[in-house]
Amino acid sequence: MRRPGEPVLDDWIRPGDTVMWGQGTAEPLTLTRALVAQRASLAGQGRVRVWVGLGFAGTLQPEHADFLDFVGYICGASQRGLAQAGVLDVVPAHYSQLPQMIHSGALKVDVLMLQVPPPGADGRFQLGLAHEYLGAALEVARTVLVEVHPDLPQLQGGLSLGTERIAACFDARHPIVDAPVARSGPVEQAIAAHIAGLVEDGATLQLGIGAVADAVPGALLGHRDLGLHSGAAGDGIVTLAESGALTHARKTVDKGVGVTGILLGGPRLRAFAHRNPNLSLRGTEYTHHPDVLAAQERLVAINAAIEVDLTGQVNAEVADGLYVGAVGGAVDFLRGARRSRGGLPIVGLPARAGARSRIVLDLGGPVSTSRADAGLIVTEFGVADLRDQPLSVRVRRMIDIAAPEHREALEREAFTLLPRAGAALGARRRNQGGSC
Helix, strand or coil: CECCCCCCHHHCCCCCCEEEECCHHHCCHHHHHHHHHCHHHHHCCCCEEEEECCECCCCCCHHHHHCEEEEECECCECCHHHHHCCCEEECCCEHHHHHHHHHHCCCCCCEEEEEECCCCCCCCEECCCECECHHHHHHHCCEEEEEECCCCCCCECCCEECHHHCCEEEECCCCCCCCCCCCCCHHHHHHHHHHHHHCCCCCEEEECCCHHHHHHHHHCCCCCCEEEEEEEECCHHHHHHHHCCECCCCCCCCCCCEEEEEECCCHHHHHHHCCCCCEEECEHHHHCCHHHHHHCCCEEEEEECCEEECCCCEECCEECCEECCECECHHHHHHHHHHCCCCEEEEECCCEECCEECEECCCCCCCCECHHHCCEEEECCEEEECCCCCHHHHHHHHHHCCCHHHHHHHHHHHHHHCHHHHHHHHHHHHHHCCCC
16 A cells, blocks of 8 residues: 555556546545546546536536546435536436446446545554445445545444555545534424424334424424434434433344445534444445335334426425436335334425425326335425325325416316316315315
8 A cells, every 4th residue: 555645647547447536525636626627638649537426615616527538326415516517427327226237347446546534553444424335336336546644533334445455555634524514494394393293202203304304403403313324314313312312222133323325415414423332333235225124113213305297206306407316215214114113204395486386297207106106295284194005085185285476387287187186176175165
């Protein structure tokens, strides 16, 4: 293992290589910024391919496509400009598929960049703030480059790597990336309150990414013995733990320990996680495994959506013709919660986007979650339980949680979608003497 100073990447990255690094808060900024700065010399006679995960630091910009090719499973936060410029090639895959894609070679990883804390007493390095699919990449990558950051917490569980696996090691020259602070307003708080009313004491939580999921912990402070099994965890779990609500004591899998794949927060979350025996980071093969999820009793999966149609189909990828989200792990967890004894598969979203309804007749993007996987849809106006329901019931329940000013138009549209549902809605309106 070499330990040079300022990263010069020509020795490690070749034309035609695919480079991957930890996403979100786990981005090794010293290495990724060096790659961007040196992209012309790295490409040489070819190009370098970059796997794009969730980005917060704005490292990758459309103009970097002069020598870099971008492919990834998500387009969110600071990466959205790549999709808007048409330079991101999206892989519409379930999050749980990523390790398998890496192992099979469908997702080639030649160079893996990791941000790690200083080595432990055994001389080995932990994987830092994200484990996720990085373990699979660690197994197949030709070259592993690490950035050692002294401010990273020491975490429980997961993989570690020895110096024999590391081609070069660099000292961090930039702060750790913090996740953006969630902007949860009255609408998101109302949705969170509805969700909290569904959650039993002793339930285990999966929290997706977005303002609704970020608002949920604040609505659960009066609960007790909640657990965590989630692909991601944010600052809200600290508030839950400090209130006494999050103990993991009644989990049926990993009792006493909260499990997640990545920490998406700031200094408060990192301090909470440091040497915390009640929090463990694990790989995607575990966090999203269907049997693990099904075995976790009272698993409450809480995920977001851009829009939902009247039958329960969910679009979580495209808004106004632009790719802004991902298929992600929502379907993995919704299916897992459905199989879980006492589990709740929940999708939460505001009923409006500006003046437009987010409860729609026809989706404006792809079907990220099929109506067969739909469970409970929650807006600020209530809860639509679609589980095991025929289309006519689904349509009525979805209209009931739409914004009031859009319900009459949705009723009219429902006649074209499903005449029987439309007729039932019309009869209900007549009985009520007006619009519902």
